[in-house]
Amino acid sequence: MNPATVFRSGALLTAAGISFGAFGSHGLRTIKPPVSDRQISSFNTASSYFIYNGLALLAISFHPGLVSGVKRYRYAAGMILGGAVVFSGSIFALVLARDRFRFLGPITPVGGLAMIAG
Structure with a gap:
């Protein structure tokens, strides 16, 4: 992933996290049958992780190692992005x-491990 792609991915992930967070705080309560408070909390946690990882990708996009093309930084960005999508996406789908x-359910921790590895 080049720096521009990492930056765009980070911006998109952050915006999606904010949007999902707003929906989790307001829209989930209107769904029938009702969503439990525990599910709403899980949904908001997933939204937060989208935001955190989006901000991490924005920061990584300016790292000199990524700009100069060092491969491990490209892998790190991919692991963070993929991990966030798997982790948060599986929670969104479950809720x-x-x-x-x-x-x-068992896939969620795989996304967490990928984020940690990144």
Whole structure:
């Protein structure tokens, strides 16, 4: 990933996190059947991780190692982006789709590990 792509990914992830957070705080309470407080908390946690990782990608996009093309920095950005999408995306799906995507539960920690590795 080049610096411009990392920057755009970070900006998109941050904006998506803010949007999901707003929906989690206001829109989830209107869904029928009702979403539990625990599910709303999980949804907001996933939104927060989108924001944190988006900010991390924005910071990484200016790192001299990424700008000069050092491969490990490109891998780090990809791991952070992929991990955030898997981690938060699986939580979003679990909350919104309720019982239809239960198989995603065990996938969530894989996204967390990818974020840590990044």
